[in-house]
Amino acid sequence: MTKQTIKQQEQAHLDEVVQLIQQSEQKMEHNMSTAKADIKEIDRTFGDDVHIGMGDDSVSMAGALSIHQQQQMLAERNNSWQRSHQQLGVLQKLEKTPYFARLDFQELPTGKPETIYIGLSSFTDQNNKFWVYDWRAPISSIYYDGDLGRISYQTPDGQQAVDVHLKRQFIIADGQIQTLYDTAETIGDQMLLEVLDEKASTQMKGIVSTIQREQNQIIRDTESNLLFVQGAAGSGKTSAIMQRIAYLLYRYRKKLTSGQVLMFSPNMLFNDYISHVLPEMGEQNMVQMTYLQYVARRLPKMRLQTLFEQFEQTQQRVHDPVANLMEDLDFFKLETNYAKILNSGGVYFRDLKFKGRVLITKEKIAQIYYGFGPQYKLINRIDGTKQQLLKLLNQRMGQEMRKKWVQETIESLSSEQLRALYDYPDQEFTNGDAEQRFLARKLVQKAFKPLIRQIKQNNFLNITATYQRFLEVVPQLVKISHYEIKGEQWQNHIQEFQQNFKEHKITINEISPYLYLYDLLTGYHGDSEMKFVFIDEIQDYTPFQLAYLKFNFPRARYTMLGDLNQSILVQNKTNSLLKEIARLFDAPKVRVVQLTHSYRSTKQITEFTRGLLTHGEKIVPFDRNGDLPNITVSADEPAMSQTALTQLQQNQADGYVTAIITKDLAQAQAVYERFTAAGQKLTLIKSENQRLANGNLVIPAYLAKGLEFDAVIMWNMSAGQFSEDDRQLIYTIASRAMHRLSILATGTLEPIIAQVPAQLSTQKHS
Numbered sequence: 001m002t003k004q005t006i007k008q009q010e011q012a013h014l015d016e017v018v019q020l021i022q023q024s025e026q027k028m029e030h031n032m033s034t035a036k037a038d039i040k041e042i043d044r045t046f047g048d049d050v051h052i053g054m055g056d057d058s059v060s061m062a063g064a065l066s067i068h069q070q071q072q073m074l075a076e077r078n079n080s081w082q083r084s085h086q087q088l089g090v091l092q093k094l095e096k097t098p099y100f101a102r103l104d105f106q107e108l109p110t111g112k113p114e115t116i117y118i119g120l121s122s123f124t125d126q127n128n129k130f131w132v133y134d135w136r137a138p139i140s141s142i143y144y145d146g147d148l149g150r151i152s153y154q155t156p157d158g159q160q161a162v163d164v165h166l167k168r169q170f171i172i173a174d175g176q177i178q179t180l181y182d183t184a185e186t187i188g189d190q191m192l193l194e195v196l197d198e199k200a201s202t203q204m205k206g207i208v209s210t211i212q213r214e215q216n217q218i219i220r221d222t223e224s225n226l227l228f229v230q231g232a233a234g235s236g237k238t239s240a241i242m243q244r245i246a247y248l249l250y251r252y253r254k255k256l257t258s259g260q261v262l263m264f265s266p267n268m269l270f271n272d273y274i275s276h277v278l279p280e281m282g283e284q285n286m287v288q289m290t291y292l293q294y295v296a297r298r299l300p301k302m303r304l305q306t307l308f309e310q311f312e313q314t315q316q317r318v319h320d321p322v323a324n325l326m327e328d329l330d331f332f333k334l335e336t337n338y339a340k341i342l343n344s345g346g347v348y349f350r351d352l353k354f355k356g357r358v359l360i361t362k363e364k365i366a367q368i369y370y371g372f373g374p375q376y377k378l379i380n381r382i383d384g385t386k387q388q389l390l391k392l393l394n395q396r397m398g399q400e401m402r403k404k405w406v407q408e409t410i411e412s413l414s415s416e417q418l419r420a421l422y423d424y425p426d427q428e429f430t431n432g433d434a435e436q437r438f439l440a441r442k443l444v445q446k447a448f449k450p451l452i453r454q455i456k457q458n459n460f461l462n463i464t465a466t467y468q469r470f471l472e473v474v475p476q477l478v479k480i481s482h483y484e485i486k487g488e489q490w491q492n493h494i495q496e497f498q499q500n501f502k503e504h505k506i507t508i509n510e511i512s513p514y515l516y517l518y519d520l521l522t523g524y525h526g527d528s529e530m531k532f533v534f535i536d537e538i539q540d541y542t543p544f545q546l547a548y549l550k551f552n553f554p555r556a557r558y559t560m561l562g563d564l565n566q567s568i569l570v571q572n573k574t575n576s577l578l579k580e581i582a583r584l585f586d587a588p589k590v591r592v593v594q595l596t597h598s599y600r601s602t603k604q605i606t607e608f609t610r611g612l613l614t615h616g617e618k619i620v621p622f623d624r625n626g627d628l629p630n631i632t633v634s635a636d637e638p639a640m641s642q643t644a645l646t647q648l649q650q651n652q653a654d655g656y657v658t659a660i661i662t663k664d665l666a667q668a669q670a671v672y673e674r675f676t677a678a679g680q681k682l683t684l685i686k687s688e689n690q691r692l693a694n695g696n697l698v699i700p701a702y703l704a705k706g707l708e709f710d711a712v713i714m715w716n717m718s719a720g721q722f723s724e725d726d727r728q729l730i731y732t733i734a735s736r737a738m739h740r741l742s743i744l745a746t747g748t749l750e751p752i753i754a755q756v757p758a759q760l761s762t763q764k765h766s
């Protein structure tokens with residue numbers, strides 16, 4: 001059959017499917033309008049009935065019954081409307097692109113030949129005939145996993161073998177087949193090439209139709225408790241986890257809600273970037289947060305270091321042994337063990353005060369807390385203390401009732417306020433004294449309420465003093481010299497913590513151990529509702545933070561993704577990170593997947609960026625061609641600006657949107673000002689709270705994390721700007737470019753860039 005005839009036949013099939021989808025849409029619209037009319041009708045009758053029932057100030061029995069029935073009907077109709085509305089949304093998407101692949105196969109050993117089509121979601125007609133299969137259905141996995149021939153796939157009843165005869169891919173737009181490929185007849189992946197050649201946008205794209213085999217393992221993994229994905233820049237880690245979430249929501253659809261899936265992402269800008277992917281696939285978004293947000297909301301009165309400050313600090317910090325210790329898994333363990341010591345001493349308390357007076361002293365509280373026997377755990381101790389304190393408070397009630405303020409308050413109350421204190425109107429008392437006592441008790445009870453709340457919320461614990469004490473004894477618990485920390489350095493650290501605390505500030509390194517100690521003391525066991533936790537850009541987390549997350553979501557299965565070549569916030573530690581994390585999980589349930597292919601950039605850009613790394617051998621570029629990266633070394637800054645401007649205009653003429661990426665915010669700001677003064681329109685991205693704008697941007701490196709752009713201009717890659725520790729930062733910046741990469745410098749080029757083999761780029765001076 002000629003390609004043309006095949007296309008005609010496929011178009012005829014597509015037309016049939018589109019028509020059926022349209023019929024289904026009409027049915028949904030009809031359902032919606034009936035539901036709407038019913039709702040209106042019920043509303044009207046509902047109103048009438050209430051009116052009838054209101055005759056004697058209370059609703060009659062008959063009225064009440066029908067109201068109840070009608071409310072139920074109303075809810076049912078509303079649900080029906082909602083359901084149809086949602087299904088209509090899916091159908092409307094499906095109508096434009098009903099499917100992207102066709103498979104012809106035969107179940108082995110004795111099945112009949114079958115043909116199925118695969119799309120974003122399934123579509124069945126009135127007779128329950130499947131016209132389109134959801135890409136997440138078990139059978140669809142043969143599209144992603146296999147070539148032609150014999151292959152088996154996992155069904156709910158076990159493995160099923162099939163013989164695949166045909167695997168056809170389609171690009172369909174608005175119900176028309178643009179192109180189709182039979183994968184056996186193409187070299188490389190044509191469809192992938194077409195998709196990757198497209199322009200970047202401010203929203204991440206779904207990759208359902210071109211998921212690669214190595215990515216599919218990640219998406220469909222249901223066995224691992226820790227799935228650790230190491231992948232080069234642009235290898236589709238983030239894309240794959242978005243698909244994985246959609247897959248899990250489908251696979252466990254009755255048991256898992258999107259609220260039980262949590263994703264930690266590098267910054268909020270990135271959250272915005274990926275926020276459309278799941279809704280596009282007809283699923284709700286998971287819960288999304290940054291680590292900073294997660295910990296900061298536990299201490300709302302403290303000011304936590306921002307991402308910006310954290311980045312600037314990492315830049316300045318050459319080698320900080322104190323931070324190295326505090327970021328370590330050993331420190332987490334040390335703290336865990338310290339909790340045992342706290343059973344015999346070391347917990348500090350606060351006085352419980354009432355109207356400026358100390359009602360229960362901290363010494364008294366300590367006596368209660370440590371009065372429980374050694375068999376008590378911290379959680380029992382705190383519970384026991386709470387109970388005793390509440391009891392004590394109750395005993396103090398009698399004393400308090402005799403205080404002058406009580407009598408004075410009673411006298412000052414209006415008769416209305418007094419009435420509000422009685423249990424019921426016209427309450428009777430044996431005599432005036434009894435009434436006075438009753439009122440006094442009521443008043444004191446009311447006044448004690450905040451105190452009771454404080455007790456229940458553990459406010460009698462002095463967590464800061466307890467934490468500080470912990471820091472003080474650290475040198476007795478561990479040889480800090482092993483971490484190259486001098487006694488004096490540790491003392492300085494404690495003072496810094498104290499000083500910060502006075503100013504209501506806390507650093508990112510301190511907040512996790514601080515909260516962990518609080519959790520240990522109060523017996524918090526974490527949120528066991530969360531079923532799946534995803535952590536993107538894992539290389540920017542410390543082992544301590546990861547251990548703390550694991551503690552917070554003890555029943556969750558974890559997917560962690562990262563590129564150990566791209567760590568920009570944590571230095572020196574990345575190689576041991578995986579080993580350290582794996583120690584937190586059961587070895588048989590840990591799976592490590594390496595993604596080696598890089599899809600984002602052209603072959604030329606990937607080969608160049610690979611050259612920036614000392615261990616970049618494992619990165620395999622996708623065979624998509626473009627210009628060699630161009631490097632221009634200018635004599636001075638004005639010349640560099642001019643080169644940037646010319647490049648920007650060239651990119652624009654070629655239809656590429658450009659991001660100028662700078663080392664830090666100050667430089668981004670300077671570029672922005674200079675370009676705006678020269679009349680060039682540019683958006684400055686200076687905070688993660690911003691939205692990504694369309695058009696050309698200037699953005700500091702730490703905010704460009706995880707994003708991608710048609711063209712990237714790396715600003716000021718001059719010698720002296722960076723240190724050897726910044727190799728990963730430079731790699732991260734360069735690997736944001738999809739189609740074109742330009743590198744600018746003044747004077748001498750940064751050595752890390754200069755050592756990349758000369759044939760991988762073009763170079764000139766200006």
Ligand SMILES: Nc1ncnc2c1ncn2[C@@H]1O[C@H](COP(=O)(O)OP(=O)(O)OP(=O)(O)O)[C@@H](O)[C@H]1O
Nearest residue numbers: 207210211212233234235236237238239599600706
């Ligand atoms: N299977 C695929 N089909 C089509 N496009 C893909 C596929 N895999 C990755 N891509 C594209 O490659 C680009 C990079 O993907 P993604 O951002 O997920 O990579 P990443 O590994 O998270 O990168 P980084 O670590 O550099 O941020 C995106 O444009 C994505 O759409």
